[in-house]
Amino acid sequence: MSRIPDGCYAGIDNTGEIRVIISYSNGMAHGKYCDYSKSGQLMTEGAYRFGHQEGEWRFYHRDGTLFDIIFFRNGIEIQSLGHLLAGKFVDQLSEEMIDAILHEKPDDKNEKND
Numbered sequence: 001m002s003r004i005p006d007g008c009y010a011g012i013d014n015t016g017e018i019r020v021i022i023s024y025s026n027g028m029a030h031g032k033y034c035d036y037s038k039s040g041q042l043m044t045e046g047a048y049r050f051g052h053q054e055g056e057w058r059f060y061h062r063d064g065t066l067f068d069i070i071f072f073r074n075g076i077e078i079q080s081l082g083h084l085l086a087g088k089f090v091d092q093l094s095e096e097m098i099d100a101i102l103h104e105k106p107d108d109k110n111e112k113n114d
Contacts, residue, residue: 004027005024007023007024008021013038021033028050029051030050033046042064045058049074052074053072053075054074054075056069057071
């Protein structure tokens, strides 16, 4: 029996949960790829072609919302739509924007008006 991976494989963690699904052809990643958080939430989905990332890859937050879409050709990033923020893709976030997002409280807007 050959030890060269061929076909679809599921990586299982020590609790029995599927953490990754990947397809192989003659020992190389080739086909669909998905990985999951400990809670079972899809975190990454994309595809490999002869061992290299290929086409559209989607990345998700732990709550399941889309975070980023990156396009690859022969394993090289050729385009990123940027990070999804408030329903729109932005190329980069300034340090001020990141700080505001991380430290914003739901009541901040109301406090400024008081």
